[in-house]
Amino acid sequence: MLTKELFRRPKNELENYNKHFKAVLPDVPNELCVLCPVCKQTLFTGSLQENANVCPKCGHHFRINARQRIDMMTDEGTFVEFYGNILSKNPIQFPNYDEKLKQAQLASAEKEAVVCGTAKISGFDCALFVMDPYFMMGSMGTVVGEKITRIFEYATEHSMPVVGFTVSGGARMQEGILSLMQMAKTSGAVKLHSDAYNLYLAVLTDPTTGGVTASFAMEADIILAEPNALIGFAGPRVIEQTMRQKLPAGFQRSEFLLEKGFIDAIVNRKIQKATIARILSLHTKGESE
Amino acid sequence: MFSKILIANRGEIAVRIIRACKEMGVSSVAVFSEADKDSLHVSLADESVCIGPAPAKDSYLNMSAIISAAVATGAQAIHPGYGLLSENAGFAELCEKCKIVFIGPSADLIRKMGDKDIARKTMQSVGVPVVPGCDMITDPESAGREADRIGFPLLVKARAGGGGRGIRMVNAAQELENAVAAASTEAQNAFGDGAVYMEKYLSPVKHIEMQVLCDKYGAVVCLGERECSVQRKRQKMIEESPSPAVGEKTRQKMMDAATKAAKAVGYTNAGTVEFLLDTDGNFYFMEMNTRLQVEHPITEMVTGIDLVKWQIRIASGVPLSFTQEEVKIDGCAIECRINAENPNANFRPSCGKISFLHVPGGPWVRFDTALYQDYYVPPFYDSLIGKLIVHAKTREEAIRKMQAALCELVIEGVEHNAELQMDILNDKEFKSGDYYTNLIEKRG
Numbered sequence: 001m002l003t004k005e006l007f008r009r010p011k012n013e014l015e016n017y018n019k020h021f022k023a024v025l026p027d028v029p030n031e032l033c034v035l036c037p038v039c040k041q042t043l044f045t046g047s048l049q050e051n052a053n054v055c056p057k058c059g060h061h062f063r064i065n066a067r068q069r070i071d072m073m074t075d076e077g078t079f080v081e082f083y084g085n086i087l088s089k090n091p092i093q094f095p096n097y098d099e100k101l102k103q104a105q106l107a108s109a110e111k112e113a114v115v116c117g118t119a120k121i122s123g124f125d126c127a128l129f130v131m132d133p134y135f136m137m138g139s140m141g142t143v144v145g146e147k148i149t150r151i152f153e154y155a156t157e158h159s160m161p162v163v164g165f166t167v168s169g170g171a172r173m174q175e176g177i178l179s180l181m182q183m184a185k186t187s188g189a190v191k192l193h194s195d196a197y198n199l200y201l202a203v204l205t206d207p208t209t210g211g212v213t214a215s216f217a218m219e220a221d222i223i224l225a226e227p228n229a230l231i232g233f234a235g236p237r238v239i240e241q242t243m244r245q246k247l248p249a250g251f252q253r254s255e256f257l258l259e260k261g262f263i264d265a266i267v268n269r270k271i272q273k274a275t276i277a278r279i280l281s282l283h284t285k286g287e288s289e
Numbered sequence: 290m291f292s293k294i295l296i297a298n299r300g301e302i303a304v305r306i307i308r309a310c311k312e313m314g315v316s317s318v319a320v321f322s323e324a325d326k327d328s329l330h331v332s333l334a335d336e337s338v339c340i341g342p343a344p345a346k347d348s349y350l351n352m353s354a355i356i357s358a359a360v361a362t363g364a365q366a367i368h369p370g371y372g373l374l375s376e377n378a379g380f381a382e383l384c385e386k387c388k389i390v391f392i393g394p395s396a397d398l399i400r401k402m403g404d405k406d407i408a409r410k411t412m413q414s415v416g417v418p419v420v421p422g423c424d425m426i427t428d429p430e431s432a433g434r435e436a437d438r439i440g441f442p443l444l445v446k447a448r449a450g451g452g453g454r455g456i457r458m459v460n461a462a463q464e465l466e467n468a469v470a471a472a473s474t475e476a477q478n479a480f481g482d483g484a485v486y487m488e489k490y491l492s493p494v495k496h497i498e499m500q501v502l503c504d505k506y507g508a509v510v511c512l513g514e515r516e517c518s519v520q521r522k523r524q525k526m527i528e529e530s531p532s533p534a535v536g537e538k539t540r541q542k543m544m545d546a547a548t549k550a551a552k553a554v555g556y557t558n559a560g561t562v563e564f565l566l567d568t569d570g571n572f573y574f575m576e577m578n579t580r581l582q583v584e585h586p587i588t589e590m591v592t593g594i595d596l597v598k599w600q601i602r603i604a605s606g607v608p609l610s611f612t613q614e615e616v617k618i619d620g621c622a623i624e625c626r627i628n629a630e631n632p633n634a635n636f637r638p639s640c641g642k643i644s645f646l647h648v649p650g651g652p653w654v655r656f657d658t659a660l661y662q663d664y665y666v667p668p669f670y671d672s673l674i675g676k677l678i679v680h681a682k683t684r685e686e687a688i689r690k691m692q693a694a695l696c697e698l699v700i701e702g703v704e705h706n707a708e709l710q711m712d713i714l715n716d717k718e719f720k721s722g723d724y725y726t727n728l729i730e731k732r733g
């Protein structure tokens with residue numbers, strides 16, 4: 001067996017030694033690395049982005065913002081944003097809400113928690129809404145409800161399918177009952193869109209909870225979800241505390257919901273665009289005779 | 290000069306680089322997989338860090354583990370050796386971002402030369418001859434037209450190719466469509482890029498490569514050629530320098546071409562320009578390897594220049610201390626690659642414990658290896674276990690010396706190819722020097 005002590009060290013001085021030379025020590029810039037919260041593997045942001053923000057080791061789907069998702073899912077240069085200038089107010093004078101909105105706008109670089117518009121997905125036209133987790137965890141206030149309602153109305157008017165990506169902590173408590181009313185309003189718009197024989201496809205991403213789950217997220221004709229996404233109404237901690245029972249492993253995760261029939265399929269982010277395009281192709285109206 | 294270097298490789302090349310560090314007074318950091326904990330490079334280095342489980346993709350190709358090891362030990366530079374991460378532009382870029390010097394050319398250059406299409410076009414633009422061929426194939430009709438122009442037989446090659454993958458030979462027009470599809474699929478799977486082009490299939494040819502060294506201040510020297518025509522399935526077996534087929538005139542032309550090529554792309558550090566040489570003395574650029582080659586020792590033997598030490602010096606900003614005129618090729622050197630494989634069982638790889646080892650000695654005999662008595666050759670990696678190199682005044686003397694040295698080489702415990710190497714050295718065609726890349730194929 002070889003040991004470290006087996007070999008002597010040569011008595012050689014460093015070649016071309018220059019005492020004025022200042023060595024640069026290695027240093028990993030913070031923004032270069034991320035830790036996968038599931039497998040604890042250190043990942044480089046560059047390679048993570050190339051892999052659709054999915055951990056190459058364990059397949060964990062990292063949260064991404066609305067613009068990243070739009071880039072990933074739509075054909076380049078086809079996205080046209082609608083209703084981009086509607087801003088939230090503080091309708092019930094909730095303390096510190098104005099400040100919170102400002103911070104959320106800074107954190108997400110978005111004006112509100114949902115981005116709406118039209119785009120082409122592999123050549124198929126659709127109306128699109130994409131929620132943003134970095135704006136108050138995609139919570140639904142009056143503006144989010146309004147924008148989603150309007151995009152459904154637009155799609156109904158133009159006989160277009162709607163593709164929606166949800167991520168939300170639920171209704172926005174800072175807007176009180178007004179935010180809860182958005183559940184009914186958006187549901188009404190979804191119903192009218194559906195009654196006009198249009199397709200609505202939702203992709204639920206981690207987390208989709210509360211009032212969003214209880215309204216438009218679960219009302220789609222076809223519901224897809226990302227792997228291991230938390231999808232539910234009340235969160236698991238609240239349920240445990242109320243029921244005083246331990247919940248089964250994987251409770252409210254997309255795999256559990258698929259098993260129980262709440263969603264139609266779990267689709268890895270890397271094949272989502274192709275899957276959505278295929279579904280859209282199957283639901284495109286043929287030429288009338 | 291760096292005071293500490295991390296060696297991101299294993300086996301004989303890691304040992305070779307650590308030896309250079311020891312001579313230069315540089316501290317060395319070895320990285321190793323769980324399967325390599327008892328390896329020679331681990332004990333020989335001043336420090337060592339385990340970077341993951343046995344499979345290379347989890348250890349020697351695990352960039353985050355290697356970068357972490359460099360940061361933890363305070364290594365200022367990383368020598369990638371050959372293979373593994375040595376031609377990975379992403380890794381070189383990562384090193385740059387982490388303020389670690391990658392001992393080799395810049396990430397941009399690695400990327401440029403890794404794209405065979407760009408490499409070909411760059412060489413053409415500076416007047417270095419390339420194998421007659423065409424641009425990237427876009428559709429079947431134009432492929433057919435181009436193929437007729439180039440003439441059969443031809444090769445369909447992947448833009449991102451390497452290691453012999455993504456290459457198909459086409460003998461007649463009707464084989465073209467299938468070959469393009471097969472090469473493209475293979476390249477897509479291996480490199481994530483299915484783009485292919487076509488090149489005339491030249492035969493018989495010799496594989497001649499030129500070694501260049503370029504410092505950071507624009508100085509370029511060419512250290513002569515290596516002939517690597519003894520190949521089995523595009524894997525080199527025996528290399529020699531100088532080539533018996535290259536006359537002084539051709540050598541000068543090829544050296545000029547290699548120097549021009551290196552200057553054209555603004556190359557730094559050690560690199561190899563590979564050419565095909567046909568029977569009429571015409572040579573064509575094939576590709577540029579942006580790293581240290583396995584067969585670098587034969588160039589060291591005939592020039593007396595330590596390539597690994599110069600790689601380290603150049604990376605730390607030292608200018609070349611000699612000019613092209615001062616480079617003298619002296620005598621002849623031959624290298625035989627010793628692989629742990631059984632030539633009588635279709636070259637099945639072999640692994641196991643080395644129960645007895647005798648390393649040949651004597652004047653001008655060099656054996657680069659990481660083997661030692663009782664070492665266990667693991668099954669996870671490349672089958673190369675050693676390189677036997679000899680140097681003599683003449684080619685004939687070098688062949689005799691190699692025969693004698695191979696006789697003395699005893700490795701018990703694993704199967705290896707030393708006997709086959711003796712047969713090849715004794716081959717009439719090899720001895721005459723008039724042999725081509727099809728030598729092994731012809732021997733059957």
